[in-house]
Amino acid sequence: MSLIKITIDNQTIEVEPGTTILQAARMIGPGVTPPAMCYYSTLETSGGYCRTCLVKVSKGSEKDPRPMPKLVASCRTPVMDGMEVQNYTSEEVKDVRKAVTEFLLINHPIDCPICDQAGECHLQDLSYDRGKSQSRYDYEKRTFDEIDIGPTIKLNMNRCILCYRCVKVADQLTPQRVHGVMNRGWDSEISTYIEGAVNNNFSGNMIDVCPVGALTDRTFRFKSRVWFLKPYDAHRDCPDCAGKAVIWKFGNDIYRVTGRKDQWGEVAEWICNTCRFEKKDLSDWIEEGPRKIDRHSVISQNHYLKGTQFVASPEALPAKELK
Amino acid sequence: MSRKLLLAKDHVPGIRSYDVYRANGGYASVEKALKTMSPEAVTEEVKKSGLRGRGGAGFPTGMKWSFLAKPEGVPRYLVCNADESEPGTFKDRYLMERIPHLLVEGMITSSFALGANTSFIYIRGEYFYVSRILEQAIAEAYANGWLGKNILGSGYDLDLYVQVGAGAYICGEETALLESLEGKRGNPRIKPPFPAVEGLYRCPTVVNNVETIAAVVPIVNDGGEAYAAIGIGRSTGTKLISASGNINKPGVYEIELGLPVEEFLFSDEYCGGIANGKRLKACVPGGSSVPILPEYLVCKTATGDDRLMTYESLSDGGFATGSMLGSGGFIVYDENQCVVRNTWNFSRFYRHESCGQCSPCREGTGWMETVLRRLEKGMGNLDDIDLLVGVAKKIEGNTICPLGDAAAWPVAAAIRHFRHEFEYHVLHAEKVKDPKHGHKEPIMPVKPAPVVA
Ligand SMILES: Cc1cc2nc3c(=O)[nH]c(=O)nc-3n(C[C@H](O)[C@H](O)[C@H](O)COP(=O)(O)O)c2cc1C
Ligand code: SF4
Ligand code: SF4
Ligand code: FES
Numbered sequence: 001m002s003l004i005k006i007t008i009d010n011q012t013i014e015v016e017p018g019t020t021i022l023q024a025a026r027m028i029g030p031g032v033t034p035p036a037m038c039y040y041s042t043l044e045t046s047g048g049y050c051r052t053c054l055v056k057v058s059k060g061s062e063k064d065p066r067p068m069p070k071l072v073a074s075c076r077t078p079v080m081d082g083m084e085v086q087n088y089t090s091e092e093v094k095d096v097r098k099a100v101t102e103f104l105l106i107n108h109p110i111d112c113p114i115c116d117q118a119g120e121c122h123l124q125d126l127s128y129d130r131g132k133s134q135s136r137y138d139y140e141k142r143t144f145d146e147i148d149i150g151p152t153i154k155l156n157m158n159r160c161i162l163c164y165r166c167v168k169v170a171d172q173l174t175p176q177r178v179h180g181v182m183n184r185g186w187d188s189e190i191s192t193y194i195e196g197a198v199n200n201n202f203s204g205n206m207i208d209v210c211p212v213g214a215l216t217d218r219t220f221r222f223k224s225r226v227w228f229l230k231p232y233d234a235h236r237d238c239p240d241c242a243g244k245a246v247i248w249k250f251g252n253d254i255y256r257v258t259g260r261k262d263q264w265g266e267v268a269e270w271i272c273n274t275c276r277f278e279k280k281d282l283s284d285w286i287e288e289g290p291r292k293i294d295r296h297s298v299i300s301q302n303h304y305l306k307g308t309q310f311v312a313s314p315e316a317l318p319a320k321e322l323k
Numbered sequence: 324m325s326r327k328l329l330l331a332k333d334h335v336p337g338i339r340s341y342d343v344y345r346a347n348g349g350y351a352s353v354e355k356a357l358k359t360m361s362p363e364a365v366t367e368e369v370k371k372s373g374l375r376g377r378g379g380a381g382f383p384t385g386m387k388w389s390f391l392a393k394p395e396g397v398p399r400y401l402v403c404n405a406d407e408s409e410p411g412t413f414k415d416r417y418l419m420e421r422i423p424h425l426l427v428e429g430m431i432t433s434s435f436a437l438g439a440n441t442s443f444i445y446i447r448g449e450y451f452y453v454s455r456i457l458e459q460a461i462a463e464a465y466a467n468g469w470l471g472k473n474i475l476g477s478g479y480d481l482d483l484y485v486q487v488g489a490g491a492y493i494c495g496e497e498t499a500l501l502e503s504l505e506g507k508r509g510n511p512r513i514k515p516p517f518p519a520v521e522g523l524y525r526c527p528t529v530v531n532n533v534e535t536i537a538a539v540v541p542i543v544n545d546g547g548e549a550y551a552a553i554g555i556g557r558s559t560g561t562k563l564i565s566a567s568g569n570i571n572k573p574g575v576y577e578i579e580l581g582l583p584v585e586e587f588l589f590s591d592e593y594c595g596g597i598a599n600g601k602r603l604k605a606c607v608p609g610g611s612s613v614p615i616l617p618e619y620l621v622c623k624t625a626t627g628d629d630r631l632m633t634y635e636s637l638s639d640g641g642f643a644t645g646s647m648l649g650s651g652g653f654i655v656y657d658e659n660q661c662v663v664r665n666t667w668n669f670s671r672f673y674r675h676e677s678c679g680q681c682s683p684c685r686e687g688t689g690w691m692e693t694v695l696r697r698l699e700k701g702m703g704n705l706d707d708i709d710l711l712v713g714v715a716k717k718i719e720g721n722t723i724c725p726l727g728d729a730a731a732w733p734v735a736a737a738i739r740h741f742r743h744e745f746e747y748h749v750l751h752a753e754k755v756k757d758p759k760h761g762h763k764e765p766i767m768p769v770k771p772a773p774v775v776a
Contacts, residue, residue, distance in 0.1 A: 047513075048513040048680075048681075048723060049680050049681050049682070049723075050681070050682055051681050051682055051683055051721055051722070052682075054721060070720045070721070071720065071721060073513070076513050096717065096721055099683070099717035099721075100682055100683060100717075100721070102717075103682045103683050103685075103686040103687055103690075103717075104682050104686070106686050106690060107686060136710060137690060139693050161682070162679060162680070162682075162685065164680075181508065181679070183679075184491070184493070184675070184676065184677060184678055184679050185674060185675065185676065185677030185678060185679040185684075185685055185688060185689065186674055186677065186679065186685060186686070186688065186689035187679075188678075188679035188685065
């Protein structure tokens with residue numbers, strides 16, 4: 001199949017037909033890649049909901065060069081040959097992204113100091129980069145009670161941004177399950193039908209896909225801040241999954257086990273609940289070596305490289321340097 | 324007296340029943356189409372008629388039909404959108420309740436044109452009793468050989484089903500409707516793919532409004548050109564208008580497109596003027612989703628031309644000084660009504676009806692409602708007004724489906740034309756604690772002074 005050409009923020013790449021704008025941007029590098037809060041590379045039909053990845057298509061294609069009338073969700077829009085896209089080079093896109101960030105935060109409790117996700121939370125990264133320091137929303141936030149989804153997973157709906165990723169995990173792991181969100185609009189909530197339906201050895205992956213601290217690991221709850229732990233790639237011979245995981249150690253103790261996330265914070269290979277929740281002894285694992293921590297995440301503490309620094313002039317910085 | 328095509332036989336006693344309907348020329352379009360025309364020829368007539376979708380967007384129906392993908396060996400579907408949930412719109416109910424066979428007839432003729440062998444009428448849950456009427460009509464049509472196998476010996480088969488929704492406005496959005504029809508949660512789909520390519524059960528599907536499908540009957544009977552001869556420019560044919568609010572004669576009227584708004588509003592044939600001898604304050608001409616117009620822009624456009632009941636004239640001036648024909652929900656407000664309260668009321672609706680998939684709509688509709696509630700109760704401040712404008716602007720155009728726009732437009736338009744009334748709610752907090760404050764001290768729109776060049 002012949003490759004097609006797409007230009008994002010003045011950088012051109014050739015990709016296979018069917019590639020989305022977001023995927024093409026990721027191939028170019030972080031300097032041109034829009035943030036994605038709901039798309040997940042390994043979950044089918046994910047994306048389109050959060051609207052943080054909106055970009056401007058300034059030229060539709062070689063055949064039909066008209067610009068698209070509205071901003072489009074880059075995660076769900078396939079590229080066309082000759083398409084030109086503006087991400088960080090468009091003031092409109094930056095402006096709308098700020099607004100979407102604000103929308104995602106108006107009902108968020110911002111309880112990072114007591115949230116296990118802090119440090120590796122995508123909403124934290126997003127708001128650090130693009131949020132305002134003050135909220136214009138001065139009303140009561142919506143609140144829900146915490147729910148235990150089985151003995152290992154905690155659901156804190158207050159923090160949820162309704163990205164539908166956990167719903168897709170549940171959907172794609174158990175074919176019978178259809179409902180994951182109850183009620184509508186402002187009152188939507190992730191339903192505990194998941195609890196009944198994902199009685200499945202892979203349900204723990206919901207924790208990994210959750211971009212915020214809405215779904216957390218009960219076996220790791222309040223044990224430590226993630227940045228005090230040292231992540232190591234490790235594997236074990238597991239009959240259920242590939243057994244490739246990351247173990248998070250403090251001294252010689254394993255505090256938690258997660259899947260291996262790629263550069264974009266997305267897990268390529270699911271791990272089973274046995275590996276995740278029950279194998280917390282060093283003798284369970286064969287260590288491969290320490291994992292690199294990505295600098296544009298809040299987890300890297302004082303070494304944090306603020307996203308807007310590298311997006312300020314994406315042309316000036318070659319994509320490679322940012323990896 | 325203007326021409327009526329859909330409601331021409333409305334006054335005939337018993338027109339709801341098959342026998343009376345048939346005796347009054349019913350099902351002639353099916354006979355004509357199946358016996359003397361090819362499906363393409365029917366589509367051609369619809370194209371010629373210039374008929375535009377009556378569900379709100381006004382997309383040319385003939386063009387929509389010709390976009391329908393026709394891959395071999397894959398069924399195609401026609402789905403009638405009878406979800407009618409837009410506040411201020413109640414024309415489809417009237418039509419289905421009074422002349423159900425007209426819709427059934429339109430469904431058969433249209434399905435034939437599209438090559439659909441299974442078709443559905445998706446009707447909102449609150450219209451349960453109407454669904455019974457439709458089912459009765461469908462049973463009569465089966466009994467008389469208009470539905471089922473080999474209709475009129477033409478070799479064409481069609482099954483028609485009624486599906487009752489669970490009462491959600493969002494299920495009127497065509498892709499949410501299809502999800503709901505498939506038995507799933509009614510969340511709009513992310514487009515593309517469009518229903519014409521991948522619709523119901525991932526097969527090519529056309530979704531049309533009740534009135535659109537009913538209009539196919541006179542188009543096939545009299546020819547597309549005869550239909551196109553009615554109306555002005557690209558607004559052809561007749562349109563059902565649901566008139567409500569402070570008028571003498573609320574109800575459903577069939578008008579020829581191109582009728583002046585002034586005549587519609589004040590003549591005794593239609594609305595009969597403002598009730599109780601009051602003054603006109605404002606009008607929402609196309610259902611709750613379209614911008615509100617202040618009194619001085621209702622009968623005249625900003626340039627001083629007569630405003631007509633057409634797609635073009637009602638949107639003359641863009642959103643700055645115009646509105647939209649939308650679904651034809653014509654809501655009239657007299658001098659005593661409070662625009663802030665009305666805007667809050669609409670925003671409550673959108674907050675409740677947002678499906679919640681995308682963040683700008685889910686959070687934004689709720690946010691706007693909260694701010695508007697505060698303003699309505701006299702507890703807001705002046706900054707809130709600009710905040711509302713800002714939030715509305717950030718919802719608009721950034722969502723999956725047009726519900727976000729539909730929620731943002733009325734708020735933006737109300738502030739555009741009635742800012743002084745929002746300010747009044749801040750400055751006279753004591754007065755507005757009484758929801759009927761407009762009866763004591765009417766607030767009329769202020770026409771901006773003309774710009775002198
Ligand atoms: C939130 C929302 C609600 C809608 N509700 C209705 C409805 O109740 N009835 C309707 O016919 N169209 C409704 N529509 C428009 C449909 O999506 C679609 O455009 C229409 O059914 C197409 O039919 P038409 O071309 O005959 O107008 C709605 C659209 C949106 C975005
Ligand atoms: S719980 Fe987490 S993964 Fe699930 S929808 Fe909410 S934010 Fe997304
Ligand atoms: S705009 Fe509103 S109703 Fe439409 S998909 Fe988004 S959240 Fe749902
Ligand atoms: S990542 Fe594209 S809309 Fe959420």
